[in-house]
Amino acid sequence: MKGARLTLALAMGLGIVWPAASDRPVHAQDLTTGAIAGVVTDAQTGEPAVGVTVVVTSPRTRADTTFTDVDGTYKFAGLTPGDGYVLTFYYGDQTAERRGVRVNAHHTSTVPMAMQPEVIVVYGEGPDVDPTSTAKITRLGRQELTHLVLPGTDFESSIGSTAGSQNDGVGVALSGSTGLENQFVVDGMSTTGLSYGSSGVPVLNDFIEEIEVITGGYNAEYGRATGGVINVVTRSGSNELAGSVFGYLEPGLLRAAAERTPTQATSIDTRSDLDYDLDVGAEVGGPIVKDRAWFWVGVAPQLTRTTTTRITKRRTDCRQLMSDGTLSTAADARCPAEIPAGYQDGVADADPTTGFLIYEDLDSSKHRTRSRDLQLLGKLNLAVTPAHQGQLSVTVQPGASSGARMFGKVDEQGLDSTSLATTASLRWTSKFDDGKTELEAVLGAYRSAQTFGSTGGARDDLRLQTLYGGNLGTWSLLGGETTRTRQGCTDNDGGDPYEFIVNCPDDGVGYSIGGPGALVDDWERRLSARIAAVHRVRAFGSHELKAGADLEDDQIEKIRAYSGDSLLQNYVALGEVDVTRWVELMPPDGDATRYGDTCADSTGGGSYACNFLAPGEPGTVIHGQTFGWAAYLRDSWQLRPNLTINAGVRYEEQRLRYAAHLRDRVDPLTGDRLGTDAMVLDGNWSPRLGLLYDWTKQGRSKVYGSWGRFYESVPMDINERAFGGEVSLLQRYDAGTQCGGAIQGYGGVDGNACLGTGAEPGLGTTLLGGGTLIAPDVKAQYMDEALLGAEYELVEDLKLGISYQHRQLGRVIEDVSVDGARTYVIANPGEWSRDAEADLMAQAAALPAGSEERALLEAQLDQYRAIRGFDRPRRDYDALELTVSRRFSKAIFAQASYTYSKNRGNYPGLVSYDNGQVDPNISSQYDLIELLANRDGPLPLDRPHYVKVDAYYTFDLKRAGAATAGIRMRALSGTPVDVLGRHALYGVGESFLLPRGSLRRTDFEQSVDLHVDYGRSLGKGVTLQVFADVFNVLNDQGTFSVDENYTYLSSANPIVGGTYEDLIYAKETGTDGKETSTPLTRNPNFGRVAGRYAPLSARLGARITF
Structure with a gap:
C-alpha cells in the first residue's frame, strides 16, 4: 500500500500527463504572486478581439507580453503583489491603457477592455469580485496596513477585521474553530508552530505587502487546517530604489489605568500597566541588476516594558447587615475609626448586592517586566528570463524577556526566557511551451527555540513549592512581604482590628517559593518541499488544471525537567504534601544500574523499577x-x-x-x-x-x-x-507525621523535609501518564x-x-x-x-x-x-x-x-x-x-x-x-x-x-x-x-x-x-x-x-x- 500511495503522489503532484489539445497559454497565481486576466472586445461589435497584443508593466518587474485568444481572453500570472500596474492594449491602430491596477496574492484581478477607434486611458482597478473562486477571503494591502486602525504592529493583530474571527487567548479563532487550527504561510512556506499549531513567525506590518485570510471554501491546494489559512507576502525589491524608516511608540503616559480585577481567593491582587512599547525600523529594496535581480531587507528592534503593581489586602469585619438589606457603611467605604459594639460578628463583611467579600488595601509594590525582540528579514529575487524566476527569503527573530512571579516571594528570584525563530525559503517558477505550462517549486526550513529558567540559572537547582490553604500573615514571616503587609495580615497580634476573622486567608490560589518550576530548553524544526504544476486546456469550455505535492519532515527536542528535580504542592490546611516528579520506568531489558528507584502505584497500578529524573540526566531529552x-x-x-x-x-x-x-x-x-x-x-x-x-x-x-x-x-x-514516554509519579505525604515539625513562616511543614526522611509516602502514590x-x-x-x-x-x-x-x-x-x-x-x-x-x-x-x-x-x-x-x-x-x-x-x-x-x-x-x-x-x-x-x-x-x-x-x-x-x-x-x-x-x-x-x-x-x-x-x-x-x-x-x-x-x-x-x-x-x-x-x-x-x-x- 505504501508503494501505491507514493505512486499516487507522483501521478497527482509531479507527473501529470497533460492533454495535448491545449491552444491557450496558462499562468496560474500561487501563494505569493497574483494574476491579471480579462476579456478584450471590439466596442463597436461586442465581439471578442482576437490577437490583441497586451503588455503589462510595473516598477516591480520587467515588462511582459501576451496575446488574446480566440475568445478574446488574456492572462498574466506570477505578478508581484502591489499597486501601480499598467496594461497597454494594441489592436491594429487602436490603443488602450488601464492604469492603477492592483495585484493581490493568490488572486486574479479581472480587467476587461473594450477597444475603440480613438486612444483611451482608463484609471483604476477592475471589479472586486472573483467569479472563479468560492473562497471566503479578506485582504489587507499596503494602503490598508498604513491607514487602518490596527491594534498591534504584526500581522496577527491585523486579521481581526475578518468576519467570523475573534481572539481566543491563544491566537485568532476563525469561523468557530480554535486559534490552533489555522495554517500560517509566509512567502509560500508554512510557518505554523509545530508543538501547538500557533503562529511561529510574527512579521511586522511594515514589512508586509499583503495579508490574505481565507476562512472557508478553499480549494484542494490548501490543507492541514480545520480553521483558516493566513497567507502573508512580504515586500520585495523593484527597479526603483525605495524604502522607509519608521517608528511607533505607545507610552504609558497616554494609557488609562487598567481596571483592577480583584480576586476573592487570595490576599494578593495584581495590575499590569504598560510603561512603553517601542518599535523602530527601516526597510529598503531596489535593483541589483535592473530587470534581472532585486533585493529587499528590513530590520526592526522592539522594546517593551510593563510595570506590575502587586497589591496586598485583608478582609474586614466592621460592618453590620441592616434590616433593609444594606450595610451599616457603604460597601466601598473604609471602616469607621472605632468599630461599634456588635459590628464584629466573626463573619467577614460582604457586599449584599454582589455577595462578594469586602477588602481593604494594605500595601503595594511595583515590579517591571521587560522584553526585547528583533526582526531581520531579507529577500533576493532573480529573473533569468521573464519565464524563469527565483526567490530567496530569510527571517531571523531573536527575543528575550525578564520578569518575576507575583503570587509568592517576589524578591526571591527573577525569571528569564529567550527565543530565536529563523526561516529560509527558496522558490522557483518556470513557464514552458510558450507559457502553456507553469511549474513552481518551494524548499523551506523553519526553526524555533525557547529557554526558560531563573535569572542566570541561580535557583534552577531549587524545587518550586506552592503553599495552599494558609494565610499571608504567616507566609510574610518568610521575608517576602513588607512590614505593613505583615502587620496588617497577622491575626490577633494586639493591633488586629478584626480579631474574630482570618485577615488574609488563601482559598486555593497559593503562595510560591523556591525555584522556577518547569524548565525549558526546547527547539522545533521543519524541513519542507512543495511542487505544483498548472495547465490550461479547452474541452467543452476551458479547464485550468492544477496538481501538486508537498512533504514535511518535522522534528522537536524538548527537555523534561523540574528545577530541583520535583514540584511540591503543600496543602497546609489539609496537612498533606504532594510531590510530583518526572520518572523513567525501566523496560524489561533495561540496565538495572540506571534504575535504582521504585515507582509504585498504591491504587493498584503495580510497582516498577524506575529512575527519578533530575535535570540533565538521560531520559530528560x-x-x-x-x-x-x-x-x-x-x-x-x-x-x-x-x-x-x-x-x-x-x-x-x-x-x-x-x-x-x-x-x-x-x-x-x-x-x-x-x-x-x-x-x-x-x-x-x-x-x-x-x-x-x-x-x-x-x-x-x-x-x-x-x-x-x-x-x-x-x-x-x-x-x-x-x-x-511521559510518566510522572505523584507522592502524597502525611505532613503531620512524615515531614518533621512545623517551620516558622510556612504555617506547617516545609515540603522539602518530606523527601529527606526516606519514608514511603503515607497517603499513597499514583503513576500518571505513560502507558x-x-x-x-x-x-x-x-x-x-x-x-x-x-x-x-x-x-x-x-x-x-x-x-x-x-x-x-x-x-x-x-x-x-x-x-x-x-x-x-x-x-x-x-x-x-x-x-x-x-x-x-x-x-x-x-x-x-x-x-x-x-x-x-x-x-x-x-x-x-x-x-x-x-x-x-x-x-x-x-x-x-x-x-x-x-x-x-x-x-x-x-x-x-x-x-x-x-x-x-x-x-x-x-x-x-x-x-x-x-x-x-x-x-x-x-x-x-x-x-x-x-x-x-x-x-x-x-x-x-x-x-x-x-x-x-x-x-x-x-x-x-x-x-x-x-x-x-x-x-x-x-x-x-x-x-x-x-x-x-x-x-x-x-x-x-x-x-x-x-x-x-x-x-x-x-x-x-x-x-x-x-x-x-x-x-x-x-x-x-x-x-x-x-x-x-x-x-x-x-x-x-x-x-x-x-x-x-x-x-x-x-x-x-x-x-x-x-x-x-x-x-x-x-x-x-x-x-x-x-x-x-x-x-x-x-x-x-x-x-x-x-x-x-x-x-x-x-x-x-x-
Whole structure:
C-alpha cells in the first residue's frame, strides 16, 4: 500500500500527463504572486478581439507580453503583489491603457477592455469580485496596513477585521474553530508552530505587502487546517530604489489605568500597566541588476516594558447587615475609626448586592517586566528570463524577556526566557511551451527555540513549592512581604482590628517559593518541499488544471525537567504534601544500574523499577518526529465565461513517531514493543467541490456554493507527551507525621523535609501518564464544511456580500482512559473499528490459552471496546454573514460585517478553554468518562452577534499634503459562563457541575478605535508621515473572562442536568470519587471578572518613505 500511495503522489503532484489539445497559454497565481486576466472586445461589435497584443508593466518587474485568444481572453500570472500596474492594449491602430491596477496574492484581478477607434486611458482597478473562486477571503494591502486602525504592529493583530474571527487567548479563532487550527504561510512556506499549531513567525506590518485570510471554501491546494489559512507576502525589491524608516511608540503616559480585577481567593491582587512599547525600523529594496535581480531587507528592534503593581489586602469585619438589606457603611467605604459594639460578628463583611467579600488595601509594590525582540528579514529575487524566476527569503527573530512571579516571594528570584525563530525559503517558477505550462517549486526550513529558567540559572537547582490553604500573615514571616503587609495580615497580634476573622486567608490560589518550576530548553524544526504544476486546456469550455505535492519532515527536542528535580504542592490546611516528579520506568531489558528507584502505584497500578529524573540526566531529552506528505489535483472548469465548476481532491498522510530513545523498547506499562511509527494517519481523502455563476457576465457578481472536507495536521505536543514516554509519579505525604515539625513562616511543614526522611509516602502514590496505547485503526481528525453565498458589485468599488457557513467536526483524536488514568488510549472517542476488533480477536485466539501474551491482548481489547462508551465529540458552527466593502477609491475605504452565529457541542477543539489546558489532541476533556456529563451546550467561542467596521477617508490637501482619518468599531455578544468544580485526581476546572453555559453569558461588549495621519512630500521623492492611534476611546475595559471555578479545594462530581439552586446540596467527593457528606467549599471568587480588555491608550508614530 505504501508503494501505491507514493505512486499516487507522483501521478497527482509531479507527473501529470497533460492533454495535448491545449491552444491557450496558462499562468496560474500561487501563494505569493497574483494574476491579471480579462476579456478584450471590439466596442463597436461586442465581439471578442482576437490577437490583441497586451503588455503589462510595473516598477516591480520587467515588462511582459501576451496575446488574446480566440475568445478574446488574456492572462498574466506570477505578478508581484502591489499597486501601480499598467496594461497597454494594441489592436491594429487602436490603443488602450488601464492604469492603477492592483495585484493581490493568490488572486486574479479581472480587467476587461473594450477597444475603440480613438486612444483611451482608463484609471483604476477592475471589479472586486472573483467569479472563479468560492473562497471566503479578506485582504489587507499596503494602503490598508498604513491607514487602518490596527491594534498591534504584526500581522496577527491585523486579521481581526475578518468576519467570523475573534481572539481566543491563544491566537485568532476563525469561523468557530480554535486559534490552533489555522495554517500560517509566509512567502509560500508554512510557518505554523509545530508543538501547538500557533503562529511561529510574527512579521511586522511594515514589512508586509499583503495579508490574505481565507476562512472557508478553499480549494484542494490548501490543507492541514480545520480553521483558516493566513497567507502573508512580504515586500520585495523593484527597479526603483525605495524604502522607509519608521517608528511607533505607545507610552504609558497616554494609557488609562487598567481596571483592577480583584480576586476573592487570595490576599494578593495584581495590575499590569504598560510603561512603553517601542518599535523602530527601516526597510529598503531596489535593483541589483535592473530587470534581472532585486533585493529587499528590513530590520526592526522592539522594546517593551510593563510595570506590575502587586497589591496586598485583608478582609474586614466592621460592618453590620441592616434590616433593609444594606450595610451599616457603604460597601466601598473604609471602616469607621472605632468599630461599634456588635459590628464584629466573626463573619467577614460582604457586599449584599454582589455577595462578594469586602477588602481593604494594605500595601503595594511595583515590579517591571521587560522584553526585547528583533526582526531581520531579507529577500533576493532573480529573473533569468521573464519565464524563469527565483526567490530567496530569510527571517531571523531573536527575543528575550525578564520578569518575576507575583503570587509568592517576589524578591526571591527573577525569571528569564529567550527565543530565536529563523526561516529560509527558496522558490522557483518556470513557464514552458510558450507559457502553456507553469511549474513552481518551494524548499523551506523553519526553526524555533525557547529557554526558560531563573535569572542566570541561580535557583534552577531549587524545587518550586506552592503553599495552599494558609494565610499571608504567616507566609510574610518568610521575608517576602513588607512590614505593613505583615502587620496588617497577622491575626490577633494586639493591633488586629478584626480579631474574630482570618485577615488574609488563601482559598486555593497559593503562595510560591523556591525555584522556577518547569524548565525549558526546547527547539522545533521543519524541513519542507512543495511542487505544483498548472495547465490550461479547452474541452467543452476551458479547464485550468492544477496538481501538486508537498512533504514535511518535522522534528522537536524538548527537555523534561523540574528545577530541583520535583514540584511540591503543600496543602497546609489539609496537612498533606504532594510531590510530583518526572520518572523513567525501566523496560524489561533495561540496565538495572540506571534504575535504582521504585515507582509504585498504591491504587493498584503495580510497582516498577524506575529512575527519578533530575535535570540533565538521560531520559530528560525528548526527540520527536513527524513525517507528512500530501498530493492534490483540481480542475477549475469554465463551462461558459460566467459559469465555473471547481472540483478537486486532496490526499494527506501523517506518520507520528515515537521519541528516538523509546524506539525498539518494550513499554513497561503496556507490554507493547514500540516501533518507529506510533500513529499512522493515512487514507485521508479530502474532496472539494464548488459552483459559481456570474449573472452580470462582467465579473461583477457571483452566486456560489461549495462543500469540502478538511483534515487536521496533528501538532507535535502529542509526540513529546503521549509518544515520548511521559510518566510522572505523584507522592502524597502525611505532613503531620512524615515531614518533621512545623517551620516558622510556612504555617506547617516545609515540603522539602518530606523527601529527606526516606519514608514511603503515607497517603499513597499514583503513576500518571505513560502507558499510552494507540487504538488500532485510529483515524485522522477532520471537519466538513458547506458554504453558500453571493457577492455583487453594486457600483464601482462597492461590493455587497452574504454567506451561510456550516462547519461540523466529523471525527476527533483524543486520549481516553477507562482505568482511572493509569493507561491512556489515543483514539477516536465514541467509535472503534469493528474490523480492527475482529483482527485483534483473531490474534488473541491464535495465542496459547492462559499465556501472558494472550492475557495482555485481551486486556487491551477490553480497553479498546470501552472507547465506544465515550460520547462522540461534537462541534457545530453555523453562521450567517453580511458584508459591505469599498476598496480604496476616490479617497475612501470601508469594510463592514455582521455575523450571526451559533457554536454548540461538547468539544471546543484543540484548546480546552474551561481549564486553560493547551495540549492538542491529548487534553483532559475525554480522559475520564465520569467527567463527560454536562459538557453539551454553547461552546466558549459562541458569540451570537458580532459587528465589525473598519474604514478610513483621505483628504487631499493638494500641495499641503494629505490627511487620513480612520475608525475601527466592534460590537459583540459575551461568552457563556460555566460552573466548574475540582476533580480529586485531575484538579481544578475539570468537572462541569452544571450543564455547559447554563449559568449566564458575559456582557455585550463594544469598542471604538480612531486613527489619524498626515503626510507631506519633502521633495525628491521623500515623504514624511506622522500618525496617531487611539484605542478603546470609550475606555470600556469590559469582561474578557470570569472565574468559572465554583470550587478550588473541594472535589465534586457533575450534577447531571442540574441548576444553580442544586449547588447548595452538592457534596465533596473523596479520592476514590465517591460522594461524602461534606458540603462543597465555594470559591469566594466564583463569577468575578478574571480578565479585562485593554484600557484606553494611544500610539504615536512617524514614517519617512523614499
